[in-house]
Amino acid sequence: MKKIIFMLLFAFSAQAQNIRVEPASWWVGMKNRNLQILLHAKGIGSSKVEISYPGIELKQVHKAESPNYLFLDIEIKPEAAAGKVPIALKNPDHIAYLDLQERSSKAGEGFDGADVIYLITPDRFANGDPSNDNTSDTKEKANRKHYNGRHGGDLKGISAQLDYIRNMGFTTLWCMPLLENNLEEVTYHGYSITDYYRIDPRFGSNEEFKGIVQKSKEKGLKWIMDMVPNHCGIDHWWMKDLPFEDWINNKGKFTPSNHRREVHQDIHVSQKDLEAMKGGWFVPTMPDLNQRNPFMAKYLTQNTIWWIEYAGLAGLRVDTWPYSEKAFLQQWTKDILDEYPSLHMVGEEMTLKASTIAYWQQGKVNPDGYKSYIPGMMDFPFQGALVQALTEKEDFHTGWARLYSAMADDYLYPAPDKLVIFADNHDMNRFFTQIGEDKELFKMGLAVVATMRGIPQVYYGTEIGMSNPDSEEHGVLRADMPGGWKGDKVNAFTGENLDPLQKELQDFTRRLFNWRKGSKAVHAGKMIHFVPQQGVYTYMRFTATEKVWVILNKNKEEVEIPFQEYTEITEGNSTFSDALDGSIWKEKVKIPSMSFRILVAKGE
Numbered sequence: 001m002k003k004i005i006f007m008l009l010f011a012f013s014a015q016a017q018n019i020r021v022e023p024a025s026w027w028v029g030m031k032n033r034n035l036q037i038l039l040h041a042k043g044i045g046s047s048k049v050e051i052s053y054p055g056i057e058l059k060q061v062h063k064a065e066s067p068n069y070l071f072l073d074i075e076i077k078p079e080a081a082a083g084k085v086p087i088a089l090k091n092p093d094h095i096a097y098l099d100l101q102e103r104s105s106k107a108g109e110g111f112d113g114a115d116v117i118y119l120i121t122p123d124r125f126a127n128g129d130p131s132n133d134n135t136s137d138t139k140e141k142a143n144r145k146h147y148n149g150r151h152g153g154d155l156k157g158i159s160a161q162l163d164y165i166r167n168m169g170f171t172t173l174w175c176m177p178l179l180e181n182n183l184e185e186v187t188y189h190g191y192s193i194t195d196y197y198r199i200d201p202r203f204g205s206n207e208e209f210k211g212i213v214q215k216s217k218e219k220g221l222k223w224i225m226d227m228v229p230n231h232c233g234i235d236h237w238w239m240k241d242l243p244f245e246d247w248i249n250n251k252g253k254f255t256p257s258n259h260r261r262e263v264h265q266d267i268h269v270s271q272k273d274l275e276a277m278k279g280g281w282f283v284p285t286m287p288d289l290n291q292r293n294p295f296m297a298k299y300l301t302q303n304t305i306w307w308i309e310y311a312g313l314a315g316l317r318v319d320t321w322p323y324s325e326k327a328f329l330q331q332w333t334k335d336i337l338d339e340y341p342s343l344h345m346v347g348e349e350m351t352l353k354a355s356t357i358a359y360w361q362q363g364k365v366n367p368d369g370y371k372s373y374i375p376g377m378m379d380f381p382f383q384g385a386l387v388q389a390l391t392e393k394e395d396f397h398t399g400w401a402r403l404y405s406a407m408a409d410d411y412l413y414p415a416p417d418k419l420v421i422f423a424d425n426h427d428m429n430r431f432f433t434q435i436g437e438d439k440e441l442f443k444m445g446l447a448v449v450a451t452m453r454g455i456p457q458v459y460y461g462t463e464i465g466m467s468n469p470d471s472e473e474h475g476v477l478r479a480d481m482p483g484g485w486k487g488d489k490v491n492a493f494t495g496e497n498l499d500p501l502q503k504e505l506q507d508f509t510r511r512l513f514n515w516r517k518g519s520k521a522v523h524a525g526k527m528i529h530f531v532p533q534q535g536v537y538t539y540m541r542f543t544a545t546e547k548v549w550v551i552l553n554k555n556k557e558e559v560e561i562p563f564q565e566y567t568e569i570t571e572g573n574s575t576f577s578d579a580l581d582g583s584i585w586k587e588k589v590k591i592p593s594m595s596f597r598i599l600v601a602k603g604e
Contacts, residue, residue, distance in 0.1 A: 018094070019044065020237075021087075022197055022299070023306050025099035028080050030309075031339050034059075036298045037072040039087070039096060040241075044070055047089035055080025056100075062295070064243035071243075071295055076100070105312035108340025111172050111222055113417055114523040116450075116513050117457035118170035120158065121426055122178060122203055123188035125460055126484030126493075128156025135201045138180075139235075140187050142202075144485075147475035150188045155204035157484055159212045162219050164493045168463060168506075169513025173216060174224040174317055176426060178203050183235050183285065189426075189474070190226070191319065192233030192285055196303045206310070213311045222314035225307055229300045229332065230323045231286040239287065247296060249279040249288040256280050257288070261322040261351060265359050267367070278325055291328035300328075301335050308340060317420075318374070321347030321360065326370060333362075333373040346376040346420045346455075350427065352384040354409040363414030376418035379454055381406050383422055386448060387434045389537070390441045394554060400532035403448070407529055407539075410453070417524065421454035424462060430477055431459070432467040439465070439501060440594040443508055444552055447596050450516050451541060451550045453527050463509040464492050464502040515579050519600075521546040528569055536561070536591070540569040547601035549576060553591040562588045573601040 020040040045067035051058045055077040062071040072087070085098040111117070127133070133142040133152040143149030158175070165173065177190030180200045186192075190200070199209045213223045232239075238247070245251055257280030263269045264277075281288045291297050307313060316336075321329070329347075337343060349357055357377050358364055364372060385406035392398040410416040423445050424431035435441040442465065449456045461481055468477040482498075483491030490497045498506065516522055521541045525548070529539035535555040541548045549569065553559050563570040564587075575586050576599035584602075591597055 018042075019089075019096040021096050021098065023302060024097075024197070025101055025310075026076065026306075027101050027103045027309055028055075028076060028082055029078075029103045030076065030305075032335070033076050033078075035074050035076060036295070036302065037074065037087070037098060038243075038295075038299060039070045039072065039089075040068055040238075040243075041094060042068055043092055044068060044089055044094060047091060047094065050088045050090070051085065052088075053080070053083070053085045056085055064295075065245060066241055066243050068241055069243040074098075103309065105309060107308045107312045108343035109222065109314045110342040110344040111224065111315050111455065112344065112523070113453070113455055114517075115171040115222065115455060116169060116516065117172045117174050117224065117420065117455065118165050118168070119422075119425060119457055119459045120173065120175045121153070121189070121460065121478040122155070122158060122175045123151050123153040123190075124478050124484075125153045125481045126157025126161055127152035127154060127486070128158070128160050129154050129204070130486070132202050132204065138182050138187075138200070138202060139184050144480070147471075147473055147479075148186045148188070149475075150202060151480055151485075152202075153480075153484060154202065155199075155208045155212050159215060161484075161493055162212075162216055162221060166219050166221055167514075168510050169515075169517060170458065171220065171517070172222040172224060172314065174457070175226060177226045177228055177319075178209060179228075181233055183233055186285075186475075187233075189478070191228055191231075192235075193228055194233040194236045196232075196299075197306070210311050213313070217312065223311065224315045224317050225311070225313050226317050226319060227304055227307075228319045229289065229291070229304070229328075230320045231282050231288050234285045234287060236287070243295065244293060246290050246293055249281070249290045252287065254281050254284045254287075257282060257323065261349065262353075262356060264322055264326060264370075265356060265366075265368075278323065282320060282323060288323075291325040291332075297328050297331070301332050304332070304336055305339055308336070308343065313343075315343055316345035317378075318345060318347045321349050321374075321377075330371065330373060337373060337375075344375055344418070346378055346418075347374050348378050350378075350380055352381050354381045354406070354412050357381060357419075358412040358414070361414050361418070375415070376420060376455070378425075379419040379421045381409065382419070382452070382454070383424070383428075386423060386445055387431075390435050390445055390554075394532070394535045399535070399554065400537035400552065404529060404532055404537060407452075407527075417453050417455075419454045420457050421449055421452055422457040422459070423449050424459050425457070426459065426478055427474070428477070429472060430467050431462055432465045433469055433477075437465070437467055437469070439505065442505060444554075444594075444596050446509060446512060447550065447598060448552070450512050451522050451548060451598060452539075453541070456513075456516075458509070458513075461492070463506050464498060465505045511580055515598075519546065519548055519579075521548045530566070535559075538566070542569070547573060548579070549599040549601070550596065551589065551591050551599070552596045553593065555593055557593050559591050560588055561591065575602040576600060577602055 181187035
């Protein structure tokens with residue numbers, strides 16, 4: 001008899017395992033009580049559904065066009081308790097479960113100008129567990145010799161370097177996507193997702209991700225997750241069995257986007273061009289998700305909330321922002337912020353036009369009436385202006401004038417302090433390459449990133465002057481961090497065998513961003529800047545109790561700045577100290593050639 005019961009239980013369990021449930025877990029006590037569950041298994045579309053669990057009400061069952069899906073609308077009432085919620089399906093008989101949990105994470109704390117983001121390409125940062133470089137359930141195998149191959153970096157590698165990251169002065173981690181990318185090739189970057197609820201096993205597990213976020217919090221570090229709501233990978237599990245014909249734009253067939261992002265603001269735009277932008281695929285391996293399908297929209301929203309709650313995230317970076325549906329972005333962002341009001345998120349709009357970036361920021365009053373809810377954006381206009389300011393000859397319209405003009409455009413933004421500023425990122429040449437591998441320009445550039453309004457972001461390896469002079473291939477500029485692999489002769493984490501220049505740049509970066517941690521004026525102060533004069537650009541960040549004066553000198557000779565020339569900001573302060581070298585300056589200050597000073601007002 002016991003044997004018969006065991007066999008029946010085994011068969012019952014096997015049926016449960018054959019059903020894909022997304023999300024498979026949720027939480028009691030969420031502000032939004034409603035949840036939509038996707039079920040996928042052969043032939044379950046004709047099943048009748050019963051849920052018998054205190055505090056759980058099955059509101060509606062939706063059939064899909066495919067006979068292998070059901071979408072369940074349920075309400076999780078306040079009296080519901082944590083536990084396994086059985087979802088019984090009849091004719092054919094199946095059983096599935098929703099794991100209902102207590103809310104325990106302190107998710108959605110946000111990040112702001114007091115933070116410095118460290119951007120990592122996880123496959124290229126550090127390999128802490130070589131045993132997961134290849135797994136039985138992923139197609140592409142490791143090949144560190146190829147710039148587009150998988151090199152083996154993982155969560156354990158990042159975890160081992162959390163002290164390094166913290167000691168460099170960084171406070172927040174942003175990794176390129178960590179979710180499963182199970183394609184045949186070029187999967188290291190993470191943007192071809194094939195399972196939205198699973199960390200790629202070559203990086204680790206869901207539990208490992210949750211663990212490293214918690215470990216980071218204990219060390220004073222926050223986590224931002226890179227979300228990709230616009231597209232999935234061509235080998236995503238649902239591509240073999242779409243629930244609806246319109247689940248993927250253009251009926252699941254590759255039709256290229258025109259990549260004309262300004263169509264969203266263009267008052268003369270044709271519908272043909274608008275549809276080609278938002279409905280076209282980014283590339284052939286990235287099917288474009290149809291966010292106009294209400295089930296897709298709900299799926300993406302819940303998935304984002306799931307990761308925030310599950311891992312305890314502080315914020316989000318949102319990939320390819322203008323490629324998505326405007327109405328979807330509006331509701332998606334609002335729903336997330338309704339659940340997590342303190343969460344900060346920034347969108348990627350890769351343009352040098354401040355007006356286009358500003359259009360998307362929360363609080364912007366747009367001529368077309370579009371109301372966006374995303375608090376911040378990536379400040380590409382700043383990045384472009386910074387590189388031009390550093391590399392161009394000084395003239396009325398060039399050199400420092402580029403940065404001055406970019407900052408003068410801040411009137412366009414509802415909240416310029418919520419933008420993320422950076423010298424480079426994972427989609428462009430390394431900063432050191434862009435400035436001709438000039439160490440003085442490097443230092444001036446990072447000084448600006450550290451002291452300008454906004455939230456600074458530094459790309460991994462920038463601190464040691466990583467460069468890509470011989471190739472602009474993404475796989476090259478996303479090269480391995482020295483010391484992240486056993487046997488590396490150069491180790492950026494310990495300093496072993498770094499050359500003198502690498503050490504100098506790393507020491508400078510560490511000193512700069514650790515000083516920044518204590519400056520309230522730089523974190524959230526107001527700003528006054530002055531029209532560049534004769535190769536000198538200067539600005540001040542200040543609060544009622546602190547003044548930080550930044551002076552940048554691109555001349556080939558030293559310049560002397562009398563305080564009286566800037567009485568608008570120096571009045572009441574006759575003495576300033578250099579934040580980095582400690583030198584004291586009274587009534588005037590000398591700025592070395594091709595250099596800068598960050599001056600802090602001394603109490604009078």
